[in-house]
Amino acid sequence: MKQIDYKRYTDDELLDVERHINQVAFPERYKQLQDEIKRRQALGIFNVPPELPPKELNNTYWRNNEIIFEFTSISKSWRITFIATYLLVNIAILAWIIPNYYVSPLHSLHQYTTTIDDVDCRKDSVENEKTGEISDYYDIVISAYPNTFIAPNIHYSKCQHIASTLTTQADVSIWQQDGLIHQLKINQQMLLSYDYMKSKVREFRTRGLTVYFFILFALGVLSFK
Numbered sequence: 270m271k272q273i274d275y276k277r278y279t280d281d282e283l284l285d286v287e288r289h290i291n292q293v294a295f296p297e298r299y300k301q302l303q304d305e306i307k308r309r310q311a312l313g314i315f316n317v318p319p320e321l322p323p324k325e326l327n328n329t330y331w332r333n334n335e336i337i338f339e340f341t342s343i344s345k346s347w348r349i350t351f352i353a354t355y356l357l358v359n360i361a362i363l364a365w366i367i368p369n370y371y372v373s374p375l376h377s378l379h380q381y382t383t384t385i386d387d388v389d390c391r392k393d394s395v396e397n398e399k400t401g402e403i404s405d406y407y408d409i410v411i412s413a414y415p416n417t418f419i420a421p422n423i424h425y426s427k428c429q430h431i432a433s434t435l436t437t438q439a440d441v442s443i444w445q446q447d448g449l450i451h452q453l454k455i456n457q458q459m460l461l462s463y464d465y466m467k468s469k470v471r472e473f474r475t476r477g478l479t480v481y482f483f484i485l486f487a488l489g490v491l492s493f494k
Contacts, residue, residue, distance in 0.1 A: 420450035421473035
C-alpha cells in the first residue's frame with residue numbers, strides 16, 4: 270500500500286481526513302493519521318480549539334456559520350440524549366405557546382358586576398418582530414377599584430363609541446378572565462359580545478408568539494442538516 274506522508278498535511282487537512290477516512294478499510298492509514306495528530310499535540314503545535322478535541326470534531330463542527338451535527342460515528346447513547354433533549358425543548362415551548370390560543374367558553378367565565386371608576390380608549394402600538402412593521406391597536410380600559418379590565422384590539426370607531434357610552438359610576442357586567450374582557454353589558458345592552466371578542470382575545474394573547482414556531486423550525490433545520 271502506498272505510504273502517505275501526513276507530516277506534509279496542514280492541521281485543517283488532517284482534521285478533514287480524520288472526518289472522512291474509512292477506519293475499517295484503511296486501518297494502517299488511520300493509525301498513521303492518529304500518530305501524526307498525537308505527535309503534534311505532544312509538541313503543542315496542533316491548532317485545535319481546546320473545547321473541541323479532534324475526536325469530537327468528527328461529530329460536531331461549524332460550516333458557513335452553521336453548526337452541523339453528524340450522527341454517523343457518534344455513540345448511540347449520545348444520539349438518543351441529543352434527540353430526547355431536542356424533543357423535550359420543543360414540547361416545553363409548545364406547551365407554553367398552545368394554551369394561549371384557547372379561549373374559554375362563555376359559560377365558564379366569571380361574570381363580574383361592578384361600578385366604573387374610569388374608562389378610556391387607549392392606543393397601543395406594537396412592532397412586528399419579523400417585518401419591523403408597527404401596527405396600532407385600540408383597547409377599552411375599564412378601571413373599577415381595585416381591578417382593571419381590558420377589551421383588546423377593538424376597532425377605533427367602536428372603541429371611541431364605547432368609551433363615550435360608558436360613564437363613571439355606571440354599573441356594568443363584565444365576563445372576564447385574567448383581566449381580559451370577553452363580554453361587556455350595561456343595563457342589559459350588549460356593548461361587546463363574546464362572539465366578537467373571542468378572536469380579539471386570542472389575537473391579543475398570541476401576539477408575538479408566531480416567531481417561536483419559526484425558531485423551532487429553524488433550530489430543527491440547522492441541527493439536523
